[in-house]
Amino acid sequence: MTIRPLPSVLAERAKNELNEDPNRLKNDLQSLKDWIAKQPHLRARTDDQWLLAFLRGCKFSLERVKEKIDLYYSCRSTAPDFYRTIHTDPKFNEILEMGVILILPNFKTGAASAYEPLVTIVRPGAYDPDKYSITDIISVSHVLTKIVLMECDNATITGTQGVLDLDGVTIGHFVQMTPSVIKKMVVTTQESLPFRVKGNHYLNTPAGFEIIFNAIKSLLSEKNQNRLYVHNKNYEEMYKYIPKDVLPAEYGGNGGTIKEIIECWKEKVQEYSSWLEEDEKYGTDEPLRPGKPKTAEDMFGVEGSFRLLQVD
Template identity: 80%
Template sequence: MTVRPVPPILAEKAKNELNEDPNRLKNDLQSLKDWIAKQPHLRARTDDQWLLAFLRGCKFSLERTKEKIDLYYSCRSAAPDFYRIKHTDPKFNEILELGVFLVLPNFKLDAASSYTPQVILIRPGAYDPDKYSITETVSLSHVIEKIVMMENDNAIITGTQIILDLDGATIGHLMQMTPSVIKKMVVTTQDALPFREKGTHYLNTPAGFETFFNAFKALISKKNQSRLHVHNKNYEEMYKYIPKDVLPAEYGGNGGTIKEIIDYWKKKVQEYSSWLEEDENYGTDESMRPGKPKTAENMFGIEGSFRQLQVD
């Protein structure tokens, strides 16, 4: 078994909040590997650290973990547009350098904030909607998230907080958020990834925000609905939830500049280049799935009144 040891404070949190039992871990990992080997349709990673991320995200329920692993790889097949931009594509670096999606590294590793939910900063207004699409930025996020799953135990154990800064967002950005795109975003993130979302914080909300906000809110779980916070320009209110130690200088924090964080991720992606290349081999072959194949229609079908959503 090759899993990374975690600091005592994280080990205690994993035990109390996620039901992690070191004495059972080897058997749990082997159970998942045996199950994956028996699935004719599924090509999934079996690295211990990778599988541990899914176990933690599902609070060590083996059945829930199997479902999430299957859904994660099914999304790659059913929503290829959300995984289209690879780390080797020129557009990947272009979008990365814009700082549209950044997991904030904690440069102050000795701070108490090291063991608070990992902060993800999303800035859609940083990209030109005439040049890039929301699906391309989501493709980039999925690459970054894979790296986080492999090496950031804090993000998996303590969960994540998302800052959605809408400064500079335009009607062009809003028009890209079609019902189909929003639904796919919810399934490929909330449902398929092993991150436990602890809160989403909206900053600098533009006119027309309510349409998007209400549509998105209708699609997420009740628990996550209660974790939505609209701060607009009130950064002081946000500081009650997110430590300044992890925030970029541009947001009144001590966690480096946006450029420094972008440079950190450019190096990190380079470090993982061969791993990411190899990771492209995994997914599902729905023609081999026992029972009914998973398709985009049955995974992302738009239901009820949401189909009637219109953007004024």
């Protein structure tokens, strides 16, 4: 097995909260690899560290892992526009440079916060909606998320927190958020990924925000509705959930500057360049799926028919 050893703090949490058993891990991984090999429609990664992320995200329930992996790769086939801006696309670097998506690396690695949920800040006001679409932004986030799944154990063990900073958003940003886009966004960024979402926090909310907020909220289970926090301009309230050690200086924290975080991710994407290129070959061949092939309508429903998502 090529598995990264865990710090004792995370190993204990993985055991107690996720049912992780090092003595069973080799067999679990082999079971998944055998299952993937038998699926005629599925082209999936079988790296040990990659599969381990899905095992942790599903608390080591093999049946749930199989469903999650199938869903993850089905999304690539049924919502290709949400994966089209890849790391070699000039748009990718432009979006990365603007700091629209900041996955916080937590520079204070010796701090207790190093083992807290991974925090991502999304700043849609940083991009021009006349030049870029929300699907471009989500595509970039998917690339970065692949790296997180391979590298960040605390994300798959202790979970994630999201911050949506709406400072500078315009009507141009809002009109991109159609019901169809919102449904695909929730499925591809939450339901299909092996992360336990611990909270989503909203900052600098403008007039009209309630419409989008209520649309997103209606897609979530009651448990996840209770994990939504609207702070607007009250950063002190946010600090009760997200340590200052993690946050960028621009948000009152001491976790580095936005520029430093961007540079960190540019280097990381470069480091993973060949891995990301190879990853493009994975997905599903729906005509080969046993039974009925999945379609976008199956996956995301028709306009107006929001379904309740259970995100663990």
